[in-house]
Amino acid sequence: MTSPTLYFDDIEIGDDIGPIERAVTHPQALDFIAVWTGDDRPTRFSDRDTAVSEGLAGPIVPGIMTMAFISSLLTEWAPGGKLAMLDVVFRQVVLHDVQHTLSGIVTDKADDRPEIQCDVFLQDPQGTRLIIGKAALELPAKGDL
């Protein structure tokens, strides 16, 4: 991104990030799996019957795909920002074709570099946090810290 629009200097602890809505459709999940593994054998990620046989309600979104969406939550909120770290806990499965909400909150700002710390969440329509995590984002600064 060549035109940073959100600077480290403009951010306060407690600022909200997002929310954005994401629903991973079944075809989108299959596209991702093709990039990830290149394997079209049925798995819990791609096939309803397989997922149900494993006790799941339906096929689930791969954890690393949800991480990519959380990454985009942060980089869309702060164009020009660089994701230095993302650390997530997969608390519950994320199902295909369900509208999920991704959001975050700024929890800290570094004193010696233009980096912020955030808590991030992915929740289902009932408000259950299926994924929780922490992230560090480097941002452009207007001047020396």
Next chain:
Amino acid sequence: MTTDEDIRFDKDMLGVDHDAGVFQAARERMTAFALATSQTDPIYLDDEKGAEAGYGGIIAPPTFCNLFTGAVARPDIGLQFGDLSFHAGQAIENRSPVRPGDTLTARTRLKEVYPKTGRSGKMVFEVWETTFTNQRGETAATVRESFVHRSKTQP
């Protein structure tokens, strides 16, 4: 309660680095990953925009190295606990941008194995850390994966 002493695995594996494979950052895979995850920032897709941003061309989206972790070769640590395993969490630290054509050499090590008791009963966490180093000797990313093991039937 499960203690460290109860967990049976090859403790000599802890902290030991292992070769875990060599992976190519193909341009087509980088752009396909960006599009499949709706990451449409031009620096992932347009060489001119990537160059304007100071990268010399496109770069991979931030969590790209996660794609390789499923193919990382890990030694068997002989863990004997439970009969169910889940991917419990993952962390990625990005150090250097991944560029098309990069060759990423992976080294992995068993970081820790520890017990925990939750609502679903006794669990054991197995944590691996994998570092991806490019052909210039720069660390591209470090990925930490946590797997949880437990029994289908809890006492």
